[in-house]
Amino acid sequence: MQTGIGGKIALVTASTQGIGFATAQLLAEEGATVWVHGRGGDNLQHALERIRQAVPGAQLHGVAADLAADDGVARLLAQLPAVDILVNCYADTGAKMLADVSAADWDTVLHNNLAPASAISSHYLAGMLRRDWGRIVFVSSDLALRPLPFMVPYSAAKMAQLTLARGLAEMTAGSEVRVNAVLAGLTLTERTERILRGTAEGHGIPFAKFMQDYFHDPACSHVAAVGHATSLIKRLLQPEEVANLIVYLCSQLSSGTNGATLRCDGGATLTAI
Numbered sequence: 414m415q416t417g418i419g420g421k422i423a424l425v426t427a428s429t430q431g432i433g434f435a436t437a438q439l440l441a442e443e444g445a446t447v448w449v450h451g452r453g454g455d456n457l458q459h460a461l462e463r464i465r466q467a468v469p470g471a472q473l474h475g476v477a478a479d480l481a482a483d484d485g486v487a488r489l490l491a492q493l494p495a496v497d498i499l500v501n502c503y504a505d506t507g508a509k510m511l512a513d514v515s516a517a518d519w520d521t522v523l524h525n526n527l528a529p530a531s532a533i534s535s536h537y538l539a540g541m542l543r544r545d546w547g548r549i550v551f552v553s554s555d556l557a558l559r560p561l562p563f564m565v566p567y568s569a570a571k572m573a574q575l576t577l578a579r580g581l582a583e584m585t586a587g588s589e590v591r592v593n594a595v596l597a598g599l600t601l602t603e604r605t606e607r608i609l610r611g612t613a614e615g616h617g618i619p620f621a622k623f624m625q626d627y628f629h630d631p632a633c634s635h636v637a638a639v640g641h642a643t644s645l646i647k648r649l650l651q652p653e654e655v656a657n658l659i660v661y662l663c664s665q666l667s668s669g670t671n672g673a674t675l676r677c678d679g680g681a682t683l684t685a686i
């Protein structure tokens with residue numbers, strides 16, 4: 414199948430590691446000119462080097478901008494004024510028990526997960542509509558549908574991202590631009606592994622045993638503390654599995670899908686649709 418991604422210019426926000434990195438690498442494999450994004454420094458250089466090694470001849474650039482900073486979006490857009498493909502991967506998880514979440518926490522988490530992606534998407538969408546081709550993908554989370562008590566503002570923001578994606582898609586009517594969202598399930602990224610290992614250590618349980626219980630004995634107390642996993646595949650997702658769905662939505666193959674939310678959650682969401 415022809416993805417039609419070759420020769421396109423793609424930006425993946427927050428792509429020096431995790432799902433964003435896997436997406437950037439796959440887009441590079443498909444022949445896009447890929448802009449890898451992070452806050453800069455060694456992480457960014459290291460990510461570029463890893464993709465260069467995995468994809469010889471990859472067309473790659475790095476762009477540094479802190480999206481939690483006031484001037485982050487402006488810095489990003491000044492370095493990269495137009496793209497054909499945008500993947501909004503940056504997130505602020507703001508993990509905290511709901512009782513401890515302050516008004517300022519709500520402001521920060523909702524702002525960081527929505528305002529930069531909204532401004533970046535609106536800017537690039539205008540050019541995509543002028544050129545009559547483009548793809549925007551939001552990387553949301555299955556936690557949008559099943560909030561955990563220690564990540565409620567994040568879940569609310571991830572749900573709002575679906576509204577944002579749909580609102581942007583409404584602006585594409587009659588064009589060849591598509592805006593969609595992906596609900597990702599628990600994925601074995603650097604961040605997830607760090608959090609789960611910390612939780613396992615906190616309970617004095619080896620990581621492998623903790624993960625075994627996570628999927629097979631969700632009622633036990635150390636798993637109940639982090640929210641039980643309903644995954645049908647009974648394992649963490651790999652970043653590449655989520656990237657496969659994201660890159661499909663970035664491709665010509667998804668031309669019939671617009672304003673939609675697709676899932677890559679291993680069946681963790683309990684409903685069929």
Ligand SMILES: NC(=O)c1ccc[n+]([C@@H]2O[C@H](COP(=O)([O-])OP(=O)(O)OC[C@H]3O[C@@H](n4cnc5c(N)ncnc54)[C@H](OP(=O)(O)O)[C@@H]3O)[C@@H](O)[C@H]2O)c1
Nearest residue numbers: 427428429430431432451452456479480504554599600604
């Ligand atoms: N992992 C999961 O289980 C999971 C599940 C569902 C949904 N998701 C969603 O998938 C997306 C990626 O999550 P992830 O776990 O793969 O990665 P992550 O740990 O959330 O993010 C890592 C990336 O974010 C960048 N980053 C962090 N703060 C930044 C800032 N202020 N400005 C710009 N970039 C910043 C980092 O770059 P530098 O450190 O180089 O600056 C790095 O590239 C997120 O939207 C997340 O909500 C993840």
